[in-house]
Each structure stands twice: as C-alpha cells, then as structure tokens.
Amino acid sequence: xxxxxxxxxxxxxxxxxxxxxxxxxxxxxxxxxxxxxxxxxxxxxxxxxxxxxxxxxxxxxxxxxxxxxxxxxxxxxxxxxxxxxxxxxxxxxxxxxxxxxxxxxxxxxxxxxxxxxxxxxxxxxxxxxxxxxxxxxxxxxxxxxxxxxxxxxxxxxxxxxxxxxxxxxxxxxxxxxxxxxxxxxxxxxxxxxxxxxxxxxxxxxxxxxxxxxxxxxxxxxxxxxxxxxxxxxxxxxxxxxxxxxxxxxxxxxxxxxxxxxxxxxxxxxxxxxxxxxxxxxxxxxxxxxxxxxxxxxxxxxxxxxxxxxxxxxxxxxxxxxxxxxxxxxxxxxxxxxxxxxxxxxxxxxxxxxxxxxxxxxxxxxxxxxxxxxxxxxxxxxxxxxxxxxxxxxxxxxxxxxxxxxxxxxxxxxxxxxxxxxxxxxxxxxxxxxxxxxxxxxxxxxxxxxxxxxxxxxxxxxxxxxxxxxxxxxxxxxxxxxxxxxxxxxxxxxxxxxxxxxxxxx
RNA sequence: GAUUCCGUAGCUCAGUAGGUAGAGCACAUCCCUUUUAAGGAUGGGGUCCUGGGUUCGAGCCCCAGCGGAAUCACCA
Numbered sequence: 001x002x003x004x005x006x007x008x009x010x011x012x013x014x015x016x017x018x019x020x021x022x023x024x025x026x027x028x029x030x031x032x033x034x035x036x037x038x039x040x041x042x043x044x045x046x047x048x049x050x051x052x053x054x055x056x057x058x059x060x061x062x063x064x065x066x067x068x069x070x071x072x073x074x075x076x077x078x079x080x081x082x083x084x085x086x087x088x089x090x091x092x093x094x095x096x097x098x099x100x101x102x103x104x105x106x107x108x109x110x111x112x113x114x115x116x117x118x119x120x121x122x123x124x125x126x127x128x129x130x131x132x133x134x135x136x137x138x139x140x141x142x143x144x145x146x147x148x149x150x151x152x153x154x155x156x157x158x159x160x161x162x163x164x165x166x167x168x169x170x171x172x173x174x175x176x177x178x179x180x181x182x183x184x185x186x187x188x189x190x191x192x193x194x195x196x197x198x199x200x201x202x203x204x205x206x207x208x209x210x211x212x213x214x215x216x217x218x219x220x221x222x223x224x225x226x227x228x229x230x231x232x233x234x235x236x237x238x239x240x241x242x243x244x245x246x247x248x249x250x251x252x253x254x255x256x257x258x259x260x261x262x263x264x265x266x267x268x269x270x271x272x273x274x275x276x277x278x279x280x281x282x283x284x285x286x287x288x289x290x291x292x293x294x295x296x297x298x299x300x301x302x303x304x305x306x307x308x309x310x311x312x313x314x315x316x317x318x319x320x321x322x323x324x325x326x327x328x329x330x331x332x333x334x335x336x337x338x339x340x341x342x343x344x345x346x347x348x349x350x351x352x353x354x355x356x357x358x359x360x361x362x363x364x365x366x367x368x369x370x371x372x373x374x375x376x377x378x379x380x381x382x383x384x385x386x387x388x389x390x391x392x393x394x395x396x397x398x399x400x401x402x403x404x405x406x407x408x409x410x411x412x413x414x415x416x417x418x419x420x421x422x423x424x425x426x427x428x429x430x431x432x433x434x435x436x437x438x439x440x441x442x443x444x445x446x447x448x449x450x451x452x453x454x455x456x457x458x459x460x461x462x463x464x465x466x467x468x469x470x471x472x473x474x475x476x477x478x479x480x481x482x483x484x485x486x487x488x489x490x491x492x493x494x495x496x497x498x499x500x501x502x503x504x505x
Numbered sequence: 506g507a508u509u510c511c512g513u514a515g516c517u518c519a520g521u522a523g524g525u526a527g528a529g530c531a532c533a534u535c536c537c538u539u540u541u542a543a544g545g546a547u548g549g550g551g552u553c554c555u556g557g558g559u560u561c562g563a564g565c566c567c568c569a570g571c572g573g574a575a576u577c578a579c580c581a
Contacts, residue, residue, distance in 0.1 A: 145531090163574065268576095395581065413581075
C-alpha cells in the first residue's frame with residue numbers, strides 16, 4: 001500500500017477499526033444463507049398472499065437515507081435491488097441501540113456487503129420494501145463507490161464516463177451500471193445457445209492446443225513465446241482449424257471448440273489481441289449445407305436471447321430470420337460497382353482498383369486485390385445477414401476447389417452490419433492440392449506478405465491418411481456478440497479488454 | 506503506425522484577456538424529521554496527467570512525454 005489514501009478512504013478505515021473495536025468482524029469467514037433474491041421478491045411479492053415474510057438476502061448497500069429512528073436503504077444483489085426499511089427498535093429490541101445508532105448509521109458505508117432478514121411489505125408510497133429485523137456486516141468496503149447521477153430531467157448517466165476507468169476497473173462498472181452486467185449475461189446466453197444447438201446435433205465439444213509449434217488456419221501475425229524445458233519457440237494459436245480437421249481425420253463426425261485465438265495486430269473497436277472464435281467441422285457435409293446450419297444456429301440464438309429475430313443494432317434493425325440472402329462474390333462486386341471482374345487477370349484488376357481509388361502494393365496478388373475491392377466497395381454496405389460465396393482460390397488456401405467454377409473455391413462468409421461475422425468452406429481434403437496451396441503461400445511470403453501461412457507437414461500427413469469430405473465454419477464470437485447486444489465496441493463485450501498495463505506507483 | 510480530440514476533488518463536470526481553483530453528488534460535524542426518492546447549516550478534500558519553455562505571473566499559451574478515445578492504416 002504505497003499510494004496516498006484520500007479522505008474518504010481514511011474515513012472508511014477508521015470505521016473499519018471502530019467495528020473491530022465493537023467486536024464486529026468486518027470480514028466474517030462463515031457463509032450467509034440467502035433464501036431469496038431482490039428481483040425475485042419484486043416480481044413475486046403479493047400482499048394478500050403474505051408471502052416473503054421470512055426473507056434472508058445479501059448484497060451491497062447502495063444508498064442510505066437516515067431519518068432518525070427509522071431509515072431507508074437500498075440493497076443490491078446479483079439480479080437487482082430492493083429498498084430496505086430499518087427501524088431502530090426493530091433491529092435493537094433491547095436498551096442497547098448500538099447496532100442502529102453506531103453501526104448502521106455511522107459505520108456502514110455505501111458499497112459494504114451486508115446480509116439482512118425480515119419481512120416484505122409495501123410502503124405508503126407503494127414501494128415493495130423489506131422491513132429489516134436483523135442485519136449483519138458481511139464485507140466492509142474501503143473505497144467510495146461512484147454513484148449513478150440522475151439529472152433533473154430524469155436522464156441517467158453511467159456513473160463512470162471515462163472508458164479507461166470502466167475497462168480497467170470492470171468490477172466497479174459492473175456494480176454501478178446494471179446495463180453493463182446485462183451485456184455479459186447475454187454474451188453467456190449467446191454461447192450457451194450455440195453450444196446447445198451443436199450438442200443437440202451430436203457434435204463433440206473439444207479442446208486443442210493454444211501453444212503451437214506451427215501456427216496456421218488463418219492469415220495473421222502470431223504472438224511468439226518460448227518453452228524453457230524444450231528450449232523451443234511456440235506460437236499462441238491464431239486459429240484451431242488445422243487441429244480440428246485432424247480430429248475429423250481421426251474419425252469424429254462433428255467437432256467444435258470455442259477457442260481463444262491470439263493475433264499480434266493493431267487494436268481497434270473491432271480488434272482485441274485475444275478474441276473468441278467458434279470453429280465447427282462436420283464430416284460428409286459441404287459449404288451449402290453449412291450455410292443452412294449457420295442460419296439456423298444464429299436465427300435460434302437471436303430468438304433465445306431476445307425472443308425475436310429482429311434486433312436493433314446502431315441505426316438499423318437487423319433480422320436474423322432465415323433464409324438469408326446469398327450472393328457470389330463476383331455478383332456482389334458487380335452489384336456494388338457495376339464491374340464484372342470474373343474474367344479479369346491481375347493486371348486488369350490493378351486497373352479496376354485504380355479506377356475505384358483503392359490503394360494497392362506489390363505484394364498483392366489476384367486474390368488479395370479482389371478481397372480489397374470487396375472489402376471497400378461491398379462489405380460496409382451489407383447490413384442484413386448475407387452470405388457471400390465462391391471466393392478466388394488464391395485467398396483461400398484451406399478451401400476445396402469449386403465443384404464447377406474454375407479458379408474459385410467453395411467458401412462463404414456471412415456479412416452482417418458491414419462486417420464479416422463468419423467464414424466457412426468445403427474443407428480441402430486433397431493432400432496433393434493442399435501441399436501445393438501451402439507452397440503457393442510460401443511464395444506469397446517471399447513476395448512480402450507477412451501473413452502468408454506456414455507449411456504444416458503433420459497436417460498434410462493427416463490428410464494423406466485421409467479426411468472425409470468436411471464442412472467447416474468459423475464465427476467471431478465477440479463481433480457476433482456486439483451485434484446481438486447492440487454494443488459499438490469490442491471492448492464492451494469483453495470483461496477485460498486488453499490495455500496497456502497500468503502503472504501503480 | 507498516422508491524424509484529431511481529451512486528461513481539473515472519490516465520481517460527473519464547470520472554469521479563464523494568462524491574475525489566490527469551483528459546482529452537484531459523495532464524505533465529515535451538527536440541527537430537524539421519524540414509512541422515504543428527505544430538508545437545513547457548517548466543513549474537509551486538488552501534484553489542475555508528467556516534465557520542460559514563454560511570462561512579473563500558466564489549470565489556461567508553446568514543446569516533449571505518459572495515458573485514453575475517435576477516425577484511418579493494419580486486420581480473410
């Protein structure tokens with residue numbers, strides 16, 4: 001404890017000592033049995049039924065309004081808050097009024113955890129309230145809690161406006177801003193809904209290595225680390241694709257993993273260095289089937305979270321109801337630019353980029369150029385969930401060649417609110433073709449593409465033993481969650497978004 | 506990485522031709538009330554992000570740094 005304590009912190013430490021002097025343990029070890037919740041009481045209390053007459057609840061003291069021999073307070077627990085009515089002679093039936101006069105009125109502070117028991121009633125002003133007959137301190141708070149400010153016109157502002165404060169001290173943000181807590185409950189429900197959907201199909205939830213000697217499965221720069229005993233470089237995974245496909249080769253017919261991936265890149269509203277990706281692989285299926293699967297899973301997730309498929313997202317209402325629109329990538333580009341690029345070579349595409357004012361550089365081959373055109377001229381305008389299919393082979397080294405369209409692969413992305421939310425293909429299971437694609441990646445790397453993939457010999461060996469035809473899907477859970485909870489920034493759907501380490505002096 | 510903006514009390518925010526640092530909430534002491542979104546009085550609390558510079562004098566102007574945000578770049 002090297003920092004200077006401010007006045008209010010000193011005051012609370014003084015109160016702490018006074019409590020100890022009174023023989024009150026400020027951090028009791030034993031549990032406190034709770035038999036109701038605040039929100040549950042508000043929802044179900046019925047004055048005629050006389051229910052909730054022996055209630056025991058616990059939580060944080062959020063306000064205190066002292067009015068002499070009787071006081072009001074607000075107790076907040078995990079799901080809500082309820083008013084407490086505390087009368088001196090009820091909690092101090094004997095001559096000794098210390099518990100009320102000293103402990104409650106003076107030594108308890110906003111933010112303290114307390115346990116209370118009593119009976120529920122309705123006050124003259126009609127507010128459902130717990131009439132407290134017993135009170136116990138469960139944990140003393142030593143720092144003042146910011147209080148939500150309500151303007152005279154009724155608008156409520158977050159008690160903490162500084163984003164840095166919110167993200168670094170999420171525990172405070174969660175305590176004082178209930179809407180924040182709700183976002184994370186929704187996030188958990190989202191993952192739960194998707195997990196249930198996949199488990200019901202009989203797919204197996206698995207875990208694969210985070211530390212990988214060869215990173216793969218995506219185009220991205222990795223974090224590098226070191227194993228002491230092996231004296232070996234490991235990379236934090238950028239994707240788990242190649243491991244999950246090994247499992248399909250091993251005989252599972254459906255596997256999935258909610259995986260933390262790590263990419264050593266810039267940070268922004270849409271990028272956190274570590275993020276969560278769902279990957280699913282299903283044997284004997286193709287990308288057409290996977291589109292149906294994706295729609296069904298996300299339609300149901302929206303329904304599970306909100307009871308409807310239509311969600312407000314920023315300025316828009318986004319509808320996850322099936323079926324979603326489907327365009328090929330060439331169709332989408334032609335639709336938004338009026339240019340048919342399907343037959344163009346690299347030189348012609350460079351011209352198109354120039355014409356559309358898209359910057360290019362020497363490392364960009366045909367696939368990358370097409371991706372640039374799509375990324376700037378199409379993607380931002382696709383608001384409703386839309387499948388874009390049939391990508392150029394150059395930008396999809398792990399996808400199977402299109403069954404009928406030369407130069408393309410069987411791949412789709414779903415775009416929603418102007419951003420990619422998932423990526424999927426008929427997985428490449430031809431080991432000869434896969435080796436060639438890896439070699440093409442190595443060539444791209446030599447050309448200066450720092451995100452080109454490494455060649456993974458073990459993965460090729462698995463394909464040589466044989467992998468059934470397989471459909472694979474990856475969904476960025478954080479970005480999906482931003483849409484599903486209408487949050488503008490990835491930091492708002494991560495409890496602890498990555499930030500520069502805080503300095504304590 | 507580039508550009509722009511922000512950093513003042515525990516929290517939210519004012520502030521100024523460049524002239525002794527403010528409000529609300531919170532906190533403390535007291536009064537009043539005793540089933541309410543209390544009322545009143547008094548008071549304490551600041552490295553105005555840090556370090557330089559200009560100036561008689563800087564929270565304010567200039568430079569650099571730190572931290573954050575937005576936009577862009579990067580990012581399948």
